[in-house]
Amino acid sequence: MKLTCLSKGDGFHYPPCHMLNLCGFRILIDCPLDLSAIKIFSPVVSCVGSEASKYPSDESLDAQNPIQKKHKLERQLTSADLVCEEPWYKTVKALHLWEASFIDIVLISNPMGLLGLPFLTQNPGFSAKIYMTEATAKIGQLMMEDLVSMHAEFRCFHGPDNSSFPGWIKNLDREQVPALLKKVVFGESGDDLGSWMRLYSLDDIESCMKKVQAVKFAEEVCYNGTLIIKALSSGLDIGACNWLISGPNGSLSYVSDSIFVSHHARNFDFYGLKGTDVLIYSDFSSLQSAEVTENGCISPDPDNNYISTISDNKDSLLNTDDSLEEMEKLEFVCSCAAESADAGGSTLITITRIGIVLQLLELMSNSLESSSLKVPIFVISSVAEELLAYTNTIPEWLCEQRQEKLISGEPSFGHLKFIKDKKIHLFPAIHSPNLITSWQEPCIVFAPHWSLRLGPSVQLLQRWRGDPKSLLVLEDGISSGLGLLPFRPIAMKILQCSFLSGIRLQKLPTLLSVLQPKIVLVPDAVNQRINFAAMKTISILDYFENKTLRVPRIADNPSVEITTDLASKLSWRKLRQRENFGIARLKGGLLMEDGKHRLVSGLEQEESSGKARPLRHWGSVAPESLLDALLKIGIKGSLEQSIGENGSGDNSIIHIANPSSGLIEVSEMGTAIITDDDNVASQVFQAIDGILDGI
Numbered sequence: 001m002k003l004t005c006l007s008k009g010d011g012f013h014y015p016p017c018h019m020l021n022l023c024g025f026r027i028l029i030d031c032p033l034d035l036s037a038i039k040i041f042s043p044v045v046s047c048v049g050s051e052a053s054k055y056p057s058d059e060s061l062d063a064q065n066p067i068q069k070k071h072k073l074e075r076q077l078t079s080a081d082l083v084c085e086e087p088w089y090k091t092v093k094a095l096h097l098w099e100a101s102f103i104d105i106v107l108i109s110n111p112m113g114l115l116g117l118p119f120l121t122q123n124p125g126f127s128a129k130i131y132m133t134e135a136t137a138k139i140g141q142l143m144m145e146d147l148v149s150m151h152a153e154f155r156c157f158h159g160p161d162n163s164s165f166p167g168w169i170k171n172l173d174r175e176q177v178p179a180l181l182k183k184v185v186f187g188e189s190g191d192d193l194g195s196w197m198r199l200y201s202l203d204d205i206e207s208c209m210k211k212v213q214a215v216k217f218a219e220e221v222c223y224n225g226t227l228i229i230k231a232l233s234s235g236l237d238i239g240a241c242n243w244l245i246s247g248p249n250g251s252l253s254y255v256s257d258s259i260f261v262s263h264h265a266r267n268f269d270f271y272g273l274k275g276t277d278v279l280i281y282s283d284f285s286s287l288q289s290a291e292v293t294e295n296g297c298i299s300p301d302p303d304n305n306y307i308s309t310i311s312d313n314k315d316s317l318l319n320t321d322d323s324l325e326e327m328e329k330l331e332f333v334c335s336c337a338a339e340s341a342d343a344g345g346s347t348l349i350t351i352t353r354i355g356i357v358l359q360l361l362e363l364m365s366n367s368l369e370s371s372s373l374k375v376p377i378f379v380i381s382s383v384a385e386e387l388l389a390y391t392n393t394i395p396e397w398l399c400e401q402r403q404e405k406l407i408s409g410e411p412s413f414g415h416l417k418f419i420k421d422k423k424i425h426l427f428p429a430i431h432s433p434n435l436i437t438s439w440q441e442p443c444i445v446f447a448p449h450w451s452l453r454l455g456p457s458v459q460l461l462q463r464w465r466g467d468p469k470s471l472l473v474l475e476d477g478i479s480s481g482l483g484l485l486p487f488r489p490i491a492m493k494i495l496q497c498s499f500l501s502g503i504r505l506q507k508l509p510t511l512l513s514v515l516q517p518k519i520v521l522v523p524d525a526v527n528q529r530i531n532f533a534a535m536k537t538i539s540i541l542d543y544f545e546n547k548t549l550r551v552p553r554i555a556d557n558p559s560v561e562i563t564t565d566l567a568s569k570l571s572w573r574k575l576r577q578r579e580n581f582g583i584a585r586l587k588g589g590l591l592m593e594d595g596k597h598r599l600v601s602g603l604e605q606e607e608s609s610g611k612a613r614p615l616r617h618w619g620s621v622a623p624e625s626l627l628d629a630l631l632k633i634g635i636k637g638s639l640e641q642s643i644g645e646n647g648s649g650d651n652s653i654i655h656i657a658n659p660s661s662g663l664i665e666v667s668e669m670g671t672a673i674i675t676d677d678d679n680v681a682s683q684v685f686q687a688i689d690g691i692l693d694g695i
Contacts, residue, residue, distance in 0.1 A: 001252075001278065001551040003521060006094045008284050008545050010036060012236075012353060012475075012501040013450065015113045015257065016282045017092045023226055023247045025104040028095075028128070029254060029282075030113030031120055034195075037090035038451055039482035040172075040184050042082040043458040044157045077178045079486045083168045086158045087151070087453070088196045091116045093187060094546055096194045101125030105223060108132035109256040110240035111354075114140035115147070118200040121208040129223060133231050134214040135239025135397045138390055139354060142383040144205045149382040150454040151199050166196065180482070217241075217396045218272065225592045235259035235268035236501065237355045238397050242273060248597050249553070250277035253517065257283050257502040261323040264355040264413075266397050270317070270511060278551060279517035285502030287525055313514045317507060326500055330356070334363045336471055336495055337444050341375040345469030345493075346442045350450045350457045353475075356499055357446060358391060362414040364444060365423055376440060377424045380447045380456040384426045388415055430456040442470075450475060452483050465490045473497060505529060512538060519551060560590070560597040569601075575693045583693070617692040621666050623652040629687040635659070635680065656680065 002021040009016040014034050020027040095116075100123040108114045114136065120126055132140070171177070172185050186192050200208075215221055220230050226248065231241040236257045243254040253273040260268045273279070337347040351357060361377070368375055379388070392412050395403045402412040411417060418424040427435040430447075447456035464470040468491045474483070476498035484490060503511065508530060512520060519539045522530075527542035543549040570584035588601030623639055630637055640653045654664040662675025664684060673684050 001553075002548050003280065003543055003551065004548045005282075005523070005543050005545045007032075007092045008523060008525075010034070011285055012257065012499075013112055015110065016284055017095065017113075018254075018280070018282060019098065020252075020254075020280075022245065022252065023249060025223070025227065026102055027105040027107060027245075028103050028120075029107045029243070030109050030256075031095070031106065031116040032092065032113050033115040034090040034092075035115070035449075035451055037184050038087045038453050039485075040083055040181050041087040041453055042079065042084045043453045043486055044153050077180055077482070077485065079488070081178055081181060082482075082486060083172070085166070085168045086154045086161055087199070088166050089199050090192070091119055091195050091197055093192050093195050095120070099125070101127065103128040105227075105229075106130040107229070107243050107254070108136055108140070109234065109242065109254075110236060111136050111140035111143055115144060118144065118204040118208040119197050121211055122200065122204050130212045131215055131221060131229055131231070132212060133239045133241050133397070134216060135394050136241070137209065137212050137214045137239075139239055139387065141205060141209050142387050142390075144200075145202060146381055146383045146448065147454070148199065148202055148205070150449060153454075169193065169196070184482075217266070218269075222594050225594065228594060230272075232269040232272040233266040233397065235262045235265055237353065238265050238391060238394065240265065242269075244273055244276070248592065252276055252278045252280065253515075254280045255283060255503075257285050259322070259500055259502070260317050260507070261320050262355070262399055263323055263327060264359055264399060264402065266399060267318075270515065274515050276515070276517050278519045278521065279512070279515060281508070281520060281522045281526065283502040284523060284525075287505065287523075287529070313510045316510055317514065322500055322504065327359075329497060329499065330359055330363055333360060333473055333495065333497060334367045336493075337364060337473070338367060338371065338373060338375075340469060340471040340493070341373055341442045341444065343469045344442055345467055345471060346464055347444045347471040347473065348457060348460050348464060349444070349446045349473040350448065350452065351446075351473060351475055351497070352448050352450050353499065354387070354391070358388075358413050358415065361418070361424060361446070365414060365418040369418075369423070376438070376443045377418075378435070378439075378443055378445045378447075379424060379426050380428075380430055380435070380445060382428045384428070388413075388419070388426070392416060430459055452487070461487055461492075465492055467492060471495060475499065509535065521549065521551065560599055562599040566599065566601055573693075617688065619692045620668070621671050621688060621691060623654060623666050625691055626664065626666070626687060627654060629690060630654075630656075630684065633683055633687060635683060635687075637664075656684075 004019040006017040006019055007014075009032065014036060015030050015032050017032060018029045020029060100120060103120075103126070106117070106120075106128050108117065108130070109132075114132065117130070121130075169185060172181055185196075187195075213221065215229075215231050218230060218232060220228050222228055228246040230244040230246075232244060234240045234242045234256055236259055240256070242256055242258060245252045245254070253276040255273065258268045258270075259265075260270070262268075333349075337349075340347050349357075349360065351360070361379070364377060368377075381387070392406070395406050395412065398406075398412055406412050415424055419426065425435075425438055429435075445456075445460055447460055449455040449457060452458065452461060461472065464472075465487045470492045471494075472490075472492045473495045474497070476496045484494075505526070508526070509532070512535060517538065519541060521541050521543055524542040524544050527540065532538070532540045541549060541551065566586075566588075570586060572582040572584045575581040575583060586599065586601060588599060591598045591600055627637060627639060635656060636658045637654045637656045640655060642651045642653060652666040654666070656662040656664070656675065660675060660677035660680045662673070662677065662680055662684075665672045665674070671688060673681050675681050675684070
């Protein structure tokens, strides 16, 4: 088995990507887009960044003296440095270096891991089987369609451009371009240039999704009769999953970003991954919030015996503290939005994580209903109506509380009631006629895109950026650096929210003690932060980005299934040289079916009496033992030692004088019987058969 980490990703919006070679099949796990990279482009609002005119342009800089040029190189990045052209999109850095026709299987763990797949499926040589959950397929497709819809604004503004290479890349390669922009475009090592692609079309999305085989929760699918693949809930979001792969050489589990207890999605089904031979841990999000000890490492409990404490470990993993903390964050966002509305300001929420949006809509609506505030809630997205309706049709991917609501006849999420009561308003675009007639401020608006370069969020942020009473809600990290650059100066209040997007690093040792895999593959950064020395029963291997890790063979002796009827027909022979081992001859075939080796037979078997003559022997004959065996059946002989050809190992020759003449030559290569008497030859063979194992 081999594992290559193509990208370690960058949190929820850009999950990791791996290439796995298992049982001779090449498996790609997730195919995301690095949408944070589009922040190098200027959004489509003519007045945005107008204050940048006070900075000298690159063209005027060339005529300045060296001191002015040095000042330009050292100055901070401004909106004038952003690329004012139709954006291209950054795929996984190393993926374009792999031959698409060599990929056999693609596994998609969550909707964010689907966004880059149309770039791969439009390759003429691509023929892999694609698996993802039904919910991931539907939500991911809607997200891609919404991305294409938002991108259309750029095409309308800049005009069509069908060039095979973007001209703006040449401009960014100049000396005076700020280092931050260069790093995003070319990467730290300067080899990311091939990752930039022109965005796919709606036809490309449709063609991609036709190649997808959607699976249900815990449904087993078989690939090529060899691998059994199963999707189990990761708890990260609706439809997000981890993967369990079983084959003839053992089992493997792939753990992506996971949340043990969720208030909207089905909880992390970690017990379904228990006891696998190999576990691949790919939750890089845990590195963002890990607590470390004085020496910089998290140490597992040395008193944990991994057996008697399994029940306690399970309880600690299912502790609801994390989920309660997440609910407190959501309630705080709602209270801040209410305060802004009470002061006459509007709130813009650019968070696009479907689970977070669903919970915020529910909490905000309930909060406003119980207060005296009459503030409308607008959701502006080309796919909002279809997406919100779909979330009430997939109970298998929801948490138990929301499943119970559906069983009792209630909507799983409260937004349906508020949409019906016209307290939540859905519109496909910011220029929709109905939105213009319904618009009133202050209001609360949910609008993509979190990058602040696409969609309605750009126009709304431009509208309210000078209002100190208004509120902008972002996910943590989005507002720094390039994110808000085109909109500065900004007077709005900014609330950055950090939501749980994976397993806390402190819980990883406990999780491993419950799952008890034989081998664990962890990112090198995780291995540096956790002291795994106390976990002596588990082998830990670390892997690095863009490096291939070879994993030791999982199973040296894979099992073979055989029917009872066939087994009863076999004539078993005990081996002399290996105790408790038996062997039998079979006329039939070895098949691979449902991930298991199976023996089948359509021909007659050897007689069960055991009188069939062995056709194969193995091992070496001791000449002295053979002489004794021959003497017992009345054959007398003498032993002669000789040197083999070219001075090779010793040969032994047994001369037979009675009852007939002949000789037996014993060497490293085999044993030869030479005599004119068939009866003597048969007796000698029986003597050898009594010494060696054979079949």
